[in-house]
Amino acid sequence: MSALPPRVVPPESLAREAAEWMGRALQTSLAMKRRASLALSGGSTPAPAYRELSRLTLPWERVDLYFVDERFVPPDHPDSNYHLVEEALVGPLRLSPSQVFRMEGEREDREAAAKDYEARLPDVLDVVLLGMGEDGHTASLFPGHPALEEQSRRVLSVVGPKPPPWRMTLTMPTLLAANAVLMLVAGAGKRKTVQRALGRDSALPAARVTNAQWMMDTAAAGR
């Protein structure tokens, strides 16, 4: 767990609070350099936060979007994380394609696709948005999977238990090197896993992201 105390907010405020957190973190980076990088996750929790983010006034032309993970499906597929981010953020903000570095889930050679993405990633990501599954996975790093122990590669192609199984993911060293990481969790179904993660159960991939600020709704916090 992060040294920072978890933030617990009412369910109706979670998306806005998360967006504002990301907005502040981007502004902090942009105060020090010309461009900032923001890496985004998929799943059901982030979409409302991305919509809120798209309403924030920021120098968006100086922000580059990256991905935390992607499913090996075409970019217009409903399971594509790019598709989610396109609809909720890229489209509404009319970001230029030159600012959006998507993981190429349509590639047949998954290993080559992961290596190519690794080459495009900045040395250090400025802002990273993560989610946690009920099994404690984060990004596409699943409990007990060898990819979780990866120390040298920054991006891997993996086969996970969550459908669709073929995925590309940032690895733990990449997440741990990032400047600002938000772990966003919602819903009573995550309550038990949240408790284990707060207890630093290192079997849970999400608990290993020790640089993350946790933000959850009252249901996930069991309040």
Ligand SMILES: O=C(O)[C@H](O)[C@@H](O)[C@H](O)[C@H](O)COP(=O)(O)O
């Ligand atoms: O593409 C993905 O599957 C994600 O990046 C994944 O790591 C997600 O963040 C968690 O599974 C939580 O997802 P939910 O918000 O849907 O519970």
